[in-house]
Amino acid sequence: MSKVRVLVGTRKGAFVLSSDGKREKWEVSGPHFAGWEIYHLKGSPADPNKLYASQTSGWFGQIIQTSEDGGKTWHQPGSAPGEQLEPGKAVGESNKFVYDASPETGKPLTTHQWYDGTQHPWEFKRVWHLEPSLTEPDTVYAGIEDAALFRSTDGAKTWKELPGLRGNDTGPRWQPGAGGMCLHTILLDPKNPKRIYIAISAAGAFRTDDGGKSWKPINRGLKSQYIPDPNAEVGHCVHHVTMHGSRPNTLFMQKHWDVMRSDDAGDNWHEISGNLPTDFGFVIDVHAHEPETVYVVPIKSDSEHFPMDGKLRVYRSRTGGNEWEPLSKGLPQSDCYVNVLRDAMAVDSLESCGVYFGTTGGQVYASPDAGNNWAPIVRDLPAVLSVEVQTLP
């Protein structure tokens, strides 16, 4: 029977939640890396037992962890405890993210726009998102703050920036959102290995069609009333972007305000907020088998980061947007004031698609039937930062 493994990153450690295909009884493993912020952990599609985790701390900086056994044991890539340095050997560099400033990149960027409109140096802060390659277990992408895209091809032992992203001529106009200038979304096109989408708060979405050498902003159609030019090429606070693997040209976006859709690989966007009670939110995801079935969690506003009326509701559209239905069975319908952060929703690919999300209140909810019924897997974890799901044989 198939199994699912839910990978949960929290403010105080990582947790691995496991169940069989019924998704009724769960085993909870963790906390791993207790006391550290785990922004994201994700498994390799090419080797599901190989996991990558971003472990961060305001005191001690960035650590990258990997597991070869599905999260039972972890280590820092290339840095076994007590290992001695040898000249020329790349050890202790799995957490070394150095912006590319080489002349070969053309015009290395050194500054971006700061909150006060002045230019500010790029400074590495943390890894927000790790996206393993669809085909190579040792290749993984990292989305970092301050926004840049890095890639490792040696199992996260060493990292190199893909400088073409920051090198596109909009870079000096990128600026941080309230949560920092983070590259939080990385989508690898399963049909076109040269195509990658990324999204940055608060710059917008970008696409490469040449494997990461060159990038272009793909924000036409986004309107943000809170910036000087609502239709600007960059400067939009994109919260999350998702797609269905069978239709990689169709993208769904939860922007700061507005739920958006593109059917031409991001070249043009149109709004699909429709009858949502509020179109502010963070997460967005697509059903594993129905490319027109989309999920969001509406949040009241950007000044009140909690659900409307104290009722936690997932909204589902079976029409690719505009027509949304609330899903609340099993979710708290009074006095609920949690948030659901941008990387904290995922779906499994079992026959009856499972949907999962985590809250800042420490609950991880699961629906084994595409959102019709919900139940908490755990109720009292630290604030949940990210949720990923692996469907295992």
Added chain:
Amino acid sequence: MIRVVLPQHLRTLARVGGEVEVEVKSPATLQSVLDALEASYPVLRGTIRDHVTLQRRPFLRFFVCAEDWSHEAPEKPLPEEVASGKEPFLIIGAIAGG
């Protein structure tokens, strides 16, 4: 032999107990101790000081013989009490946050 006391999270990361010992050529300095520590425990690279600039991370402090050495020059020789192993070299995380 220099005795180094790490904060709890770094002990966990390096999988060591309360103190570690590192060998440093005389005269021992703040920089040579950190170099030796990172050589023995590569997992600590980047966690105490920046990978590239080697600047101390802002929420960490260095204490030597009850004195704050956080702003001392990296090449300044450490006191004999620390160089001889009588007193430990302390790396302390700021008490802050939740």
